[in-house]
Amino acid sequence: MAHKYVNFISDEHLLNCIGNLHKAYLKAKNNVSKKSFYTNKVDSIKLTFDAKFNDINEDDLIQSEILRQIDKSINNSIGTFHEQILGGIEGYEVGNLSGFDIRAVDNTLFADIKNKHNTMNSSSAEALFQKLARYADDHKKAKCYWVQILAKGSFNEHWKGEINGKEYGYRRVYHMNIV
Known part of the structure; x- marks a missing residue:
């Protein structure tokens, strides 16, 4: 078992986990677009207040909400990454x-x-x-x-x-x- 990066899991396992996380990032970015934005549940009242109170135009507001949705997906993927890393420790x-x-x-x-x-x-x-x-x-x-x-x-x-x-x-x- 090679230990170039950390000593509690193999380098192969670590790199596989990072590869899975990278795929999740790409998938999250590809799954959310302006077109798909309108098919998701969106709190239109909150977005209206955000736009008015923060002086944000509709396109910028939609783009920030798309980024928020991507970030939410990524946070879930980070949790999976933690589990995969720890699951690679011998005996777990x-x-x-x-x-x-x-x-x-x-x-x-x-x-x-x-x-x-x-x-x-x-x-x-x-x-x-x-x-x-x-x-x-x-x-x-x-x-x-x-x-x-x-x-x-x-x-x-x-x-x-x-x-x-x-x-x-x-x-x-x-x-x-x-x-």
């Missing part, structure tokens, strides 16, 4: 729509990964906590993580607190931020 695998993003093949770790652009409302946070707690219940040796990539500070702590008026805490459920 990508969840592939199985309810987790990454797991240790021996079921000692489950992780849900969010990048800094993915904000969660309280209902999403509650559902994620409950999901991770179920994995911990089902796999007695597992540690389960909500991992935020590129958050404002690094930490790794038990995830506990009040969500939607209910108190949550579980000894093998963690919240981790990685800068």
Whole structure:
């Protein structure tokens, strides 16, 4: 296994992940145009206020919205990139729509990964906590993580607190931020 770039995955795997991300960038740029813009759901009231309050003409406004849609697709692809990178570490695998993003093949770790652009409302946070707690219940040796990539500070702590008026805490459920 060659390690020219990083020491935890092969160079071949890293370059394959980067290649997949590049394809996602190209696809996102090719899938959104002025013509397809009008077929997507667009908040026309917001766009009207944006145009008037920010003194933006219609063509520039549409172009900025197209770029926003491309950026949203790219952010999703960056999340997939993170999963693919981590899934290439020996002993770990990508969840592939199985309810987790990454797991240790021996079921000692489950992780849900969010990048800094993915904000969660309280209902999403509650559902994620409950999901991770179920994995911990089902796999007695597992540690389960909500991992935020590129958050404002690094930490790794038990995830506990009040969500939607209910108190949550579980000894093998963690919240981790990685800068």
